[in-house]
Amino acid sequence: MTTTISRKALSSFSTFSSAFGQDQTSFSAFIQQPFDSVEDLTAQAKRKHPVYSSASRKIVTDTIARQLEHQLSVSQLSNLDLLREETTMTITTGHQLTLFGGPLFLLYKVLHVVKLARSFNESQTEFKAVPVFWLASEDHDFEEIQSAQLFNKNLRWESEQKGPVGRFHMENYDLVLDELKAFFTTKEACELLELVKDLPDTNYAIHYQQLMNRLFADFGVLVLQPDDHALKQLFIPVLQREITEKPSFKAVQVTNEQLQKAGWSPQAQARACNLFLLDATGRHRIDPSANGFTIDGKAYSKEELLQLTEQQPELFSPNVILRPVYQETILPNLAYIGGGGEMAYWIQLKGVFEAHDVLFPLIQQRNSLLLVDGATAKRIEKTGWELSRFFEPKEQLRKAYLLEHDADQLNMEAIQAQFQSLRLSMITKAKEIDASLESFAEAETVRMSKQLEVYEQRLLKQVKQQHEQALKAIDGVCDRFLPGNVLQERALHWLNFAPSGDYSSLLTAIEAVIDPFQSDLIVVELKN
Structure with a gap:
């Protein structure tokens, strides 16, 4: 399907x-x-x-x-x-x-x-x-x-x-x-x-x-x-034209300007000479100089490089x-x-x-594909969601699931409102007794606010435990679809979908x- x-x-x-x-x-x-x-x-x-x-x-x-x-x-x-x-x-x-x-x-x-x-x-x-x-x-x-x-x-x-x-x-x-x-x-x-x-x-x-x-x-x-x-x-003809005329750099510059005017950012930048020289030590840039070219600090004349293209074109990359x-x-x-x-x-x-x-x-x-194996299909079914839902960040999906299934239990708005009212009452009362107590009252309400956060997290942890299997299923699907927030096709090696070693199917x-x-x-x- x-x-x-x-x-x-x-x-x-x-x-x-x-x-x-x-x-x-x-x-x-x-x-x-x-x-x-x-x-x-x-x-x-x-x-x-x-x-x-x-x-x-x-x-x-x-x-x-x-x-x-x-x-x-x-x-x-x-x-x-x-x-x-x-x-x-x-x-x-x-x-x-x-x-x-x-x-x-x-x-x-x-x-x-x-x-x-x-x-x-x-x-x-x-x-x-x-x-x-x-x-x-x-x-x-x-x-x-x-x-x-x-x-x-x-x-x-x-x-x-x-x-x-x-x-x-x-x-x-x-x-x-x-x-x-x-x-x-x-x-x-x-x-x-x-x-x-x-x-x-x-x-x-x-x-x-x-x-x-x-x-x-x-x-x-x-x-x-x-x-x-x-x-x-x-x-060889392209190698020699690049060495003698260096046309690529200008051509890319012109196109890049046109792309930018059209609203697109150029992906690659051309160099004055778009060739490397290969040898036993690696792949080295060929850079134009006042008297010809330099390769890793060594000088070459144009004639030397042209002769090399004729004799050993495989050295050019x-x-x-x-x-x-x-x-x-x-x-x-x-x-x-x-x-x-x-x-x-x-x-x-x-x-x-x-x-x-x-x-x-x-x-x-x-083409871009998303492969859904049997285990992943079962995890999707466990959540009750459509497959297209799983292209959001994992934590966002976990939160959405909990809100969908336990919104009332996780709704702290009333408690937060009551706390804010209590906070104002505490500070007001302290100031009525002595203005110097205001900073003390504010510090106490900050401490209480942190305790309220601990309280909220403890409740959230308990709700998560009640939905542990569904949350694990969400994690499993996300790790298969967007591992590390990268598309499956770019992040996963193809052999992960041939666990038996039989890949023909x-x-x-x-x-x-x-x-x-x-x-x-x-x-x-x-x-x-």
Whole structure:
């Protein structure tokens, strides 16, 4: 059973997320075109197909085949063969490398792309589309992704390594992997244990690529690792233009001014040069200087960097401004699917794409889902409330429940009024006897006021005990829906909804309810 709740009714979604998801028309100046039907993909295919070369297609398909040699499922092999055809395009999502797949929304992103590609293929016969998952393996924010909260335990990969997470060696990773396996060792033929069995340990990008490849094997998803020499060769013209002309900074500045005039705050800031240089010690900013460039204090001439782009393009890494340009340069892509935060910076980039002569894709906000497992459904039933009620802060809900069920017992207004009358009488009486007693009387009434607070709290505690089961149910639902006042899809690791370790039914249930053109929160009652 599924229902929807409007994003606008939920404070957990930003104003931008609600507006962009509901109607892209007001953002027309910042995007290729509003994307509100599957037919828009056909229009984009007619734009992209003539400007995407056969040579690029061969490099991309050969790279996927090389990266995932002997690891592709039947449906993935079929999609790779399709992608070799000139009329096959891609629909893409991407994400940084996480621990064992990360939050629930990662599943939503990927399965959204799967569903959208299928809808496109069923809607017309001129083109085909295959789903692609782009690994942001050059991201260097390890602290953001090094831990996972599973079954009330924090799993954490401890490492002192720096630089792109995809290039991390696997030191200490076996320790956190063993912790994960320990949750499922009592299960026979557990899918999760098979998922993580014998994964390569060359580096984290290769390990994670094969993990995601296995996880989405049945859906035909092609998982691409872009930190690759062959792929970076396709990016050389953009690298060289960024070094020689530096057009991205100005393009973003112009767009940011337009966004601010339209009432939106820019998500990302461009730099004078939006590239990093990768080496064994990390990912280093390339900063323009009076005589060329500096990288960690070391001087480089423009000619030296240009020569390096020709010889070793894999040493260059785009930042958040140019990463989408890299993606759209190498893929025959029609649309990028991402979260609200991603959409907020994508709308800053159309001018950057134009400056680098790369076609801007359609963009779409991914579905947002709320999963309701059996235990949570029972807790909701225990409170007697509708599900939509549980998007308020926990303490506010607890108070509301008590007031609904014991308002008379908790109503202290009459007692407070009597106390205020008594307080005034005490102070007046003291002043009548001797004016110097006024401060004494006020101090006594303050002490009495504090005692009254203790009295009120004791009564409240007793009422709470009488409703302990219902209040525990409220706590349980809130911790499942808005843990730490963060949306479930962002706060909870997906494996929390596959406690047996068998995840296929979870993926199937999610894929069944994904609706690429649904902008509201989709509430899914799981059968378990």
